[in-house]
Amino acid sequence: MRVLAGLQNGDDRLTRRIAAWDSPVTRRLLPTVEEAAEHTKLWWAASLVMAVLGGRRGRRATASGVLAMTVAEGLSNGVAKQLVDRRRPPAEWIPHRDVSDRPDSSSFPSGHTAAAVAFTTAVAASWPWAGAACGVPTVLVAVERVHGGAHYPSDVAAGAVIGAAAAALIRTAPRLFLRRRR
Structure with a gap:
């Protein structure tokens, strides 16, 4: 029980520390990242660029x-959010105006991070x-979710695990299916 309390305490402290970041770069960059990540717009835009400019490899990616x-x-x-x-x-932990734009759904896990990690990993x-190029905005999305007060770091970590698992599933499922058919 003490281990869980210690983890929760660390999660709370890290949330406050990340939310308190206040620099000109943070104030300009993270709200832009949040807007781009809403409804997976960022990943759809990356998909369009890859499909148009990347040829067959881009379309496969x-x-x-x-x-x-x-x-x-x-x-x-x-x-996960239903469970x-x-x-x-x-809200009082978030010392900037972004706190008013938080979702009402469960904080656990971060769906934005799950989508970003899944897309980038796949x-x-x-x-x-192209995956390396997508890595930078993926990290920024994860940081923004904590900085904006939408999630705890553990929510973001869980979202990253779900995203990596989804990418692994997509990568291995065709091989499993082909193996079963033989």
């Missing part, structure tokens, strides 16, 4: 990324360069 992102959103928002009802970090498996 796009298909993998979008499929993994869809699975991750289903697992995080459709399953775990966790309140968002208290893309990286098909086209490493």
Whole structure:
């Protein structure tokens, strides 16, 4: 029980510390990242660029990324959020105006992070360069979710695990299916 209390205490402290970041870069960059990540607009835009400019490899990476992102959103928002009802970090911990724009759903897990990690991981498996390029906004999305007061760091970590699992599932499912058919 003490271990869980210690983890919760660390989660709370890290949430407060990240939410308190106040620099000109943070004030300009993170709200822009949050807006781009809403409704997975950022990943759809990346998909369009990869499909148009990346040829066959880009289209394969796009298909993998979008499929993994869809699975991750289903697992995080459709399953995990229904099973775990966790309140968002208290508004008084968030010392900036972004706190007013928080969702009402469960804080656990971060669906934005799950989608971002799933998309990026699946893309990286098909086209490493494009996956590396998607890595930067993926990290920024994860940081923004805590900075904006929408999630605790453990929610973001759980979202990342779900996203990685969705990408792995997309990567291995065709091989499993083909193996069973033989």
